[in-house]
Amino acid sequence: GNKYFQQMMVALRRVFDYIIIDTPPLGSVIDSAIVAKECDGAILIIKANTIDYRFAVKVKDQLEKSGCRILGAILTMVPVKKKGYYSKYYNSYYGKDYSSDYAVNKRKK
Secondary structure (H helix, E strand, O other), rough: OOOOHHHHHHHHHHHHHOOOOOOEEEEEOHHHHHHOOOOOEEEEHHHOOOOOOOHHHHHHHHHHHHEEEEEEEEEEOOOOOOOHHHHHHHHHOOOOOHHHHHHHHHHHH
């Protein structure tokens, strides 16, 4: 959050089109909000079935208060083989054996 970080960002913007900064989770430390203030945007990465909706909204609010634009969210580690909403969605969209086909194709590469 000091002037050196700001100066570094200015210098990097002159050289690079995109700068991606990976920060610690926002709920555990405030560093991410400080970094986000200097960024053009942020993407929330949310691991499925690990935090509740209220906590995700709190994190979103913290980012907005820092003045950072939220570009979107990514939901990771979605259990597609288990029965439930996610498996119904993925199976209907990609086909019943999507997750097993993906795993087999990934191993072949």
